[in-house]
Amino acid sequence: MFTQFVSEHKNDLENIALAVRLLGMDAVLKAKSGHVGLPLGGAELGTFLYFAVMNHDAKQPHWIDRDRFVLSAGHGSMLQYALLHLARYDLTKEDLTQFRQLGSKTPGHPEFGHTAGIECTTGPLGQGISNAVGMTIAERMLAARFNDSHHSLIDHRTFVIAGDGCLMEGVSAEACSLAGHLKLNRLIVLYDANNITIDGTIDISFSENVGKRYEAYGWNILNADGNDFISLAQAMDKANHFSNMPNGETGPTLIICKGIPGKGSPKWEGKPKIHGNPMSAEDVIDAKKHLGVSNTEPFYIPHYCIESANKLANICAKKTRSWFETFNKVTSQWEKENPEKYNLWKNLFENNSLKGFQESTLNLAQGKMATRTASGKALCELAAENPALVGGSADLAGSNLTTLPNTTFINAKDFSGRNIHFGVREHGMAAICNGITLHGGLRAFCATFAVFSDYMRPAIRLAALMKIPTLFILTHDSYAVGEDGPTHQPIEHAAALRAIPDLNVYRPADIVETFVAWENAILSENKPTALLLTRQDLEDIDSHLPEQRNKDDIKEGIKKGAYLLKDFSNENQAHKIVLIAAGSEVIIALNTAKLLESKMSETASGEKVKLSVRVVSAQAPQVLVENPVTLNKLVPKEYPIYAIEAGSPQSWGEIVGRNGAIFSMKTFGSSAPASVLAKHFGFTPEAFCSFVLNQMNLR
Numbered sequence: 001m002f003t004q005f006v007s008e009h010k011n012d013l014e015n016i017a018l019a020v021r022l023l024g025m026d027a028v029l030k031a032k033s034g035h036v037g038l039p040l041g042g043a044e045l046g047t048f049l050y051f052a053v054m055n056h057d058a059k060q061p062h063w064i065d066r067d068r069f070v071l072s073a074g075h076g077s078m079l080q081y082a083l084l085h086l087a088r089y090d091l092t093k094e095d096l097t098q099f100r101q102l103g104s105k106t107p108g109h110p111e112f113g114h115t116a117g118i119e120c121t122t123g124p125l126g127q128g129i130s131n132a133v134g135m136t137i138a139e140r141m142l143a144a145r146f147n148d149s150h151h152s153l154i155d156h157r158t159f160v161i162a163g164d165g166c167l168m169e170g171v172s173a174e175a176c177s178l179a180g181h182l183k184l185n186r187l188i189v190l191y192d193a194n195n196i197t198i199d200g201t202i203d204i205s206f207s208e209n210v211g212k213r214y215e216a217y218g219w220n221i222l223n224a225d226g227n228d229f230i231s232l233a234q235a236m237d238k239a240n241h242f243s244n245m246p247n248g249e250t251g252p253t254l255i256i257c258k259g260i261p262g263k264g265s266p267k268w269e270g271k272p273k274i275h276g277n278p279m280s281a282e283d284v285i286d287a288k289k290h291l292g293v294s295n296t297e298p299f300y301i302p303h304y305c306i307e308s309a310n311k312l313a314n315i316c317a318k319k320t321r322s323w324f325e326t327f328n329k330v331t332s333q334w335e336k337e338n339p340e341k342y343n344l345w346k347n348l349f350e351n352n353s354l355k356g357f358q359e360s361t362l363n364l365a366q367g368k369m370a371t372r373t374a375s376g377k378a379l380c381e382l383a384a385e386n387p388a389l390v391g392g393s394a395d396l397a398g399s400n401l402t403t404l405p406n407t408t409f410i411n412a413k414d415f416s417g418r419n420i421h422f423g424v425r426e427h428g429m430a431a432i433c434n435g436i437t438l439h440g441g442l443r444a445f446c447a448t449f450a451v452f453s454d455y456m457r458p459a460i461r462l463a464a465l466m467k468i469p470t471l472f473i474l475t476h477d478s479y480a481v482g483e484d485g486p487t488h489q490p491i492e493h494a495a496a497l498r499a500i501p502d503l504n505v506y507r508p509a510d511i512v513e514t515f516v517a518w519e520n521a522i523l524s525e526n527k528p529t530a531l532l533l534t535r536q537d538l539e540d541i542d543s544h545l546p547e548q549r550n551k552d553d554i555k556e557g558i559k560k561g562a563y564l565l566k567d568f569s570n571e572n573q574a575h576k577i578v579l580i581a582a583g584s585e586v587i588i589a590l591n592t593a594k595l596l597e598s599k600m601s602e603t604a605s606g607e608k609v610k611l612s613v614r615v616v617s618a619q620a621p622q623v624l625v626e627n628p629v630t631l632n633k634l635v636p637k638e639y640p641i642y643a644i645e646a647g648s649p650q651s652w653g654e655i656v657g658r659n660g661a662i663f664s665m666k667t668f669g670s671s672a673p674a675s676v677l678a679k680h681f682g683f684t685p686e687a688f689c690s691f692v693l694n695q696m697n698l699r
């Protein structure tokens with residue numbers, strides 16, 4: 001089918017590839033930076049996908065059943081920008097002239113949410129291809145929910161262009177291994193095997209047989225000449241055959257495309273240096289002449305190239321129209337005969353926001369328990385209301401408490417479940433979950449021990465950068481992991497996560513705070529959330545207060561980062577101080593306040609002093625510092641402020657200022673029972689009390 005199409009339209013495709021090369025060279029030259037290697041060497045790969053293979057429509061860039069395309073080799077962004085422009089997406093020639101300039105639609109690497117037609121932000125190598133695995137999983141899960149023997153409303157492929165760099169990265173190995181295991185035959189990767197990376201030819205560091213490695217993952221391996229449309233089409237016909245097989249029959253496909261780096265530039269063809277930006281203005285003019293274009297004016301595209309692009313883009317758009325005709329027919333039938341499916345479709349695709357808890361559920365959130373247990377309960381409650389929620393853990397489901405009830409784990413043959421076994425692949429898991437969320441229709445959660453968030457960090461960062469609400473559940477959040485020792489006890493992780501812009505990081509102190517954190521996470525539409533949760537049981541804070549907290553205060557508190565748990569006692573003459581804490585240390589702060597208030601303290605000169613203590617619970621100290629009004633109200637500068645957290649101190653400096661101090665951890669943890677470690681590291685009311693008194697020169 002593709003071979004026939006390409007034979008019929010070979011001239012048009014060649015014209016478009018020519019335009020891609022011209023635009024790529026001009027944009028990189030004008031920007032004086034960027035990567036011209038891919039627009040030159042990969043012009044045929046991109047043109048082939050956008051104009052001969054994919055079902056997509058520039059006028060409907062969010063059409064749910066469009067084929068997804070991921071430029072995993074994001075440094076070659078000008079390849080994609082040129083293709084989007086030629087395919088008539090909302091990207092003008094003027095936009096291309098602004099390549100890499102401030103505020104342009106054509107930033108250095110493709111950015112999701114910024115430029116029409118960009119499915120995900122790429123550039124950190126290996127992430128894009130891993131996102132694509134997630135998109136393919138999402139497609140299969142949605143297909144299992146909506147397709148029947150008569151109609152396939154969800155029926156698309158996910159295509160990737162990846163280079164040597166992407167396939168060297170560990171994250172791609174994790175994700176592609178799972179893709180093979182799940183036999184994701186709708187994933188088709190065009191591997192631009194051009195033998196070069198930045199430092200030279202790949203033989204300096206990369207000598208395995210990539211095809212054999214992917215074959216071992218369970219992929220189909222095909223070969224093609226990356227600069228020859230017919231060769232590409234022949235391979236794609238086979239890949240397409242694989243992708244049409246039923247679930248569980250065959251794996252994804254890797255087409256190893258041997259191409260010539262820098263093709264089109266007589267000076268740079270085949271040279272490793274072409275990866276970056278070596279072409280001078282003269283080199284560009286020479287290349288244009290070599291390509292048969294005598295008008296060397298910057299950004300000039302011959303009219304025949306535009307005509308070819310328009311012609312093939314029109315053919316493409318027709319497929320979208322026919323999908324909508326089927327869609328209208330099928331859904332009006334569902335509306336009458338299958339309201340469950342009809343409502344599910346509406347729920348997943350038309351109501352953008354997910355649902356929070358029923359008020360009554362929040363009231364039931366009571367009792368002593370680990371916040372991971374509270375999280376498990378919250379997740380189950382929310383999953384019952386939100387069919388979009390899907391996900392799992394990196395082989396720690398029993399510890400992270402993330403398995404959804406009343407549903408199954410997906411497997412190669414059956415994607416109707418909502419649980420996913422990611423295996424021990426944290427980085428791949430996080431990137432895959434971003435892909436699931438990016439796909440649309442589903443919201444992914446994933447889980448592991450907090451200490452291993454380091455393994456997921458690049459993907460968590462990208463979720464924040466893309467402003468997508470993927471959920472990261474991170475349990476076992478302190479030294480209180482206990483006997484497993486320092487390798488498993490997070491220290492700097494909370495602070496490191498809080499340092500990521502646009503990531504909601506919540507460290508709840510008990511069951512109610514956990515429920516409220518979960519609700520916020522679910523209602524977030526444009527920020528990912530990381531939940532830091534305890535392994536150990538925590539007291540229900542209400543049981544330590546004279547009266548129950550007001551749920552609205554907690555809800556408001558999470559939005560502003562903190563809320564008041566206990567105010568100063570009314571005693572006149574007392575010295576006022578504020579204690580502030582997050583997570584498992586909140587209860588310590590509360591009990592410390594009681595201790596401090598229960599006795600008279602003494603200055604060095606023997607003067608008696610009475611302390612009056614306010615306690616603030618700060619699930620998100622990084623949010624609190626962004627809300628100066630709340631910060632000043634809850635923790636006024638005029639009082640000494642003492643923070644406590646079983647982790648690195650960095651989150652609290654701005655809050656306590658120079659008049660306060662932070663009780664934290666500056667060493668790794670240790671292997672021992674949690675209760676022993678609590679005493680050893682001083683996370684007890686008695687030790688914190690001594691710390692505070694000491695700081696105030698009191699006894």
Ligand SMILES: Cc1ncc(C[n+]2csc(CCOP(=O)(O)OP(=O)(O)O)c2C)c(N)n1
Binds near residue numbers: 038164197275
């Ligand atoms: C995680 C990560 N590490 C390093 C880089 C910097 N970098 C950008 S492109 C590149 C080489 C990529 O080689 P390849 O994928 O073969 O692309 P080609 O040279 O063929 O364009 C590197 C190391 C990056 N973008 N991401």
